Amino acid sequence: MPDISEQTLLSLYKTMFKIRYYEETLGKIYYEGKSPIFDISAGPIPGELHLSSGQESSAVGVCVHLKPEDAVVGTHRIHHFAIAKGVDLKAMTAEIFGKRTGLSAGKGGHMHLFDPKVNFSCSGIVGASFPQAVGVGIAARQQGADYVAVAVGGEGAANQGTFHESLNLAALWKLPVIFVIEDNSWAVSVPKDKTTSLSRNSERAKAYGIPGVYVDGKDVVAVYEVAKEAVERARNGEGPSLIEVKVYRLRGHFEGDAQVYRPKEDLEQAMANDPVKYLENQILSRNLQSEQELKELQNDIIAEIDEIIEYARQSEYPEPQEALENVFIGGD
Amino acid sequence: MARKLPMYMAIAEAISQEMERDSSVFVMGEDIGAYGGIFGATTGLLDKFGPDRVKDTPISESAFIGGALGAASKGMRPIVELMFVDFFGVTMDQIYNHIAKVTYMSNGNVKVPVVIMTAIGAGYSDAAQHSQTLYGIFAHVPGLKVVVPSNSYDAKGLMISAIRDDNPVMYFFHKGLQGLGWMPSPEEAAVEVPEEPYTIPFGKAKIVREGNDVSVVTASRMVYEALWAAEELEKDGVNVEVIDLRTLVPLDKETILNSVAKTGRLLVVDEDYLSYGLTGEIIALVAENALSSLKAPPRRIAVPDVPLPYSRPLEKFVLPSKEKIVKLVKEMM
Ligand SMILES: Cc1ncc(C[n+]2csc(CCOP(=O)(O)OP(=O)(O)O)c2C)c(N)n1
Ligand SMILES: [Mg+2]
Numbered sequence: 001m002p003d004i005s006e007q008t009l010l011s012l013y014k015t016m017f018k019i020r021y022y023e024e025t026l027g028k029i030y031y032e033g034k035s036p037i038f039d040i041s042a043g044p045i046p047g048e049l050h051l052s053s054g055q056e057s058s059a060v061g062v063c064v065h066l067k068p069e070d071a072v073v074g075t076h077r078i079h080h081f082a083i084a085k086g087v088d089l090k091a092m093t094a095e096i097f098g099k100r101t102g103l104s105a106g107k108g109g110h111m112h113l114f115d116p117k118v119n120f121s122c123s124g125i126v127g128a129s130f131p132q133a134v135g136v137g138i139a140a141r142q143q144g145a146d147y148v149a150v151a152v153g154g155e156g157a158a159n160q161g162t163f164h165e166s167l168n169l170a171a172l173w174k175l176p177v178i179f180v181i182e183d184n185s186w187a188v189s190v191p192k193d194k195t196t197s198l199s200r201n202s203e204r205a206k207a208y209g210i211p212g213v214y215v216d217g218k219d220v221v222a223v224y225e226v227a228k229e230a231v232e233r234a235r236n237g238e239g240p241s242l243i244e245v246k247v248y249r250l251r252g253h254f255e256g257d258a259q260v261y262r263p264k265e266d267l268e269q270a271m272a273n274d275p276v277k278y279l280e281n282q283i284l285s286r287n288l289q290s291e292q293e294l295k296e297l298q299n300d301i302i303a304e305i306d307e308i309i310e311y312a313r314q315s316e317y318p319e320p321q322e323a324l325e326n327v328f329i330g331g332d
Numbered sequence: 333m334a335r336k337l338p339m340y341m342a343i344a345e346a347i348s349q350e351m352e353r354d355s356s357v358f359v360m361g362e363d364i365g366a367y368g369g370i371f372g373a374t375t376g377l378l379d380k381f382g383p384d385r386v387k388d389t390p391i392s393e394s395a396f397i398g399g400a401l402g403a404a405s406k407g408m409r410p411i412v413e414l415m416f417v418d419f420f421g422v423t424m425d426q427i428y429n430h431i432a433k434v435t436y437m438s439n440g441n442v443k444v445p446v447v448i449m450t451a452i453g454a455g456y457s458d459a460a461q462h463s464q465t466l467y468g469i470f471a472h473v474p475g476l477k478v479v480v481p482s483n484s485y486d487a488k489g490l491m492i493s494a495i496r497d498d499n500p501v502m503y504f505f506h507k508g509l510q511g512l513g514w515m516p517s518p519e520e521a522a523v524e525v526p527e528e529p530y531t532i533p534f535g536k537a538k539i540v541r542e543g544n545d546v547s548v549v550t551a552s553r554m555v556y557e558a559l560w561a562a563e564e565l566e567k568d569g570v571n572v573e574v575i576d577l578r579t580l581v582p583l584d585k586e587t588i589l590n591s592v593a594k595t596g597r598l599l600v601v602d603e604d605y606l607s608y609g610l611t612g613e614i615i616a617l618v619a620e621n622a623l624s625s626l627k628a629p630p631r632r633i634a635v636p637d638v639p640l641p642y643s644r645p646l647e648k649f650v651l652p653s654k655e656k657i658v659k660l661v662k663e664m665m
Contacts (some may be wrong), residue, residue: 040514041457047456049641105534105642106642106645107460108460110642123461123579124459125422127391156390159392160391161394190388191389224354256514261366317643323638323647323650
């Protein structure tokens with residue numbers, strides 16, 4: 001085991017468990033009001049919902065090295081990064097429920113979460129994150145500051161032109177950007193090997209003369225190590241890095257996805273590499289916590305999340321005419 | 333023989349029959365293979381025609397949509413799908429500077445028989461980047477035909493016409509008309525569709541309901557909001573004529589002008605944004621050609637120049653609806 005304190009390891013676990021419980025809880029609530037006939041427009045969480053279960057390690061292993069002034073620019077599947085980055089979870093949850101107490105008072109929804117206090121943003125357009133993170137890097141340069149930017153994208157997004165343009169620009173200007181590609185093997189129904197000319201996107205870093213590393217996200221500690229180095233490089237003015245994390249999509253592309261395209265073995269393999277279970281086993285087998293202690297720790301997190309969900313449920317919806325507000329700062 | 337089909341199946345059937353007829357027709361897009369298209373428009377095609385003619389692409393829209401132009405220049409007839417109209421920003425140059433203009437810039441020496449299909453529409457809380465209608469942007473650019481079916485019969489005939497057309501066609505199906513089961517869709521959109529191939533000419537609007545008091549000009553899913561409003565207004569003795577444009581480019585000016593000449597009142601209903609769009613275009617057409625026949629100022633209902641919000645009450649507030657149509661028509665009488 002590399003040098004990582006027991007305390008850090010436990011704190012990584014807490015965040016990972018928190019994410020998992022949060023996502024699985026939303027995954028249940030999503031179906032309220034949507035049965036027996038699934039209707040995407042119904043229930044307390046309408047619209048699309050992309051959950052990150054199985055991908056916790058990339059968010060937690062990266063964000064633990066970040067400060068609030070560092071930016072994360074994310075994707076449609078991003079709750080794990082939001083939580084790991086310290087986004088106000090009450091407000092984020094209320095946003096997902098479409099409530100006035102939400103981050104954007106109900107205007108954004110789950111794919112459009114903005115928490116400027118911790119420099120977090122995301123969007124529903126694949127490949128949009130990379131240039132925006134580059135821009136944060138440019139600002140850091142202009143301001144002579146030492147904050148860094150993390151651009152998150154799926155392995156599918158790495159085939160978007162923005163990815164390549166952004167890598168080149170960040171490399172050219174030695175910007176403090178960490179490109180994190182989460183390889184969950186799938187872009188909706190299309191497997192990576194049917195869309196990508198190389199088996200590893202990390203190899204593409206060579207084309208831009210920057211470090212590129214592939215890491216198995218089954219083990220959050222491995223991600224932690226790799227990300228530590230990339231963040232330090234960026235902060236020290238040594239330029240961008242590309243990290244591809246092998247992660248495991250434990251659910252459908254979005255909720256309601258019957259995954260008929262997905263071989264059973266693929267899902268089984270994902271489950272066998274569950275990073276939360278893996279870390280749990282590490283903690284128990286190394287006697288960092290007893291089973292009882294772990295249970296208590298989990299229960300605390302469960303209680304915290306349940307309370308947040310209840311808050312979101314109880315919050316008021318916005319008034320209809322609020323739809324017209326904030327197209328522009330300062331009104332039209 | 334005709335049978336009732338949901339719109340998504342009618343579109344897939346049209347493509348399938350054209351692929352059988354013409355070996356130069358092929359399909360590219362994201363999740364159009366095993367998944368059958370996120371909104372079902374390519375259902376069954378992979379099994380029937382195999383991965384050479386039904387190509388799942390990487391998320392590289394400039395490459396495969398620009399690629400459609402290159403393939404067309406060598407005699408192929410590509411159909412490309414990009415799930416949501418909201419995503420087109422990433423490939424817009426290939427469309428509005430190239431696919432739309434090559435025929436003109438070459439003085440007609442290059443033809444571009446490309447069909448680009450995508451989903452439009454809101455109403456299920458998919459928020460600002462997955463709910464837009466946006467066909468107005470494409471109709472604004474010279475060189476693109478714009479098709480907006482409202483039912484499965486039109487969807488099939490217009491798709492076959494689109495594939496056979498030697499020009500680029502933007503084909504917009506509304507998510508809330510596809511009849512997918514998991515997305516609410518009016519039953520009326522799934523109509524009888526003949527099994528054999530047939531075409532529907534572009535530039536021919538359809539009067540879906542006749543009336544004498546007011547002409548409601550609209551397209552796509554808003555046709556149903558207009559029809560439902562008309563039923564309600566009927567009870568108050570107001571006779572509404574509803575025109576389904578079916579194609580925005582070419583635009584059936586004659587049907588609109590004839591209708592307004594008869595009713596003397598015009599309301600345009602559109603799920604796209606209000607300003608600089610379809611509603612203004614139709615009203616300008618009428619103002620230029622039939623101003624004297626108007627008994628009341630022309631009116632319009634569209635999304636009031638705000639992005640589509642996520643939360644249900646907010647979204648409902650900005651979307652055109654039967655209720656809004658009823659209210660406005662009453663004001664116009
Ligand atoms: C520009 C653009 N093209 C297509 C889509 C539709 N889409 C949403 S998510 C997705 C797959 C993304 O795959 P990946 O980047 O691997 O992320 P994952 O969903 O696996 O986390 C696609 C094609 C989109 N949102 N934006
Ligand atoms: Mg993926």
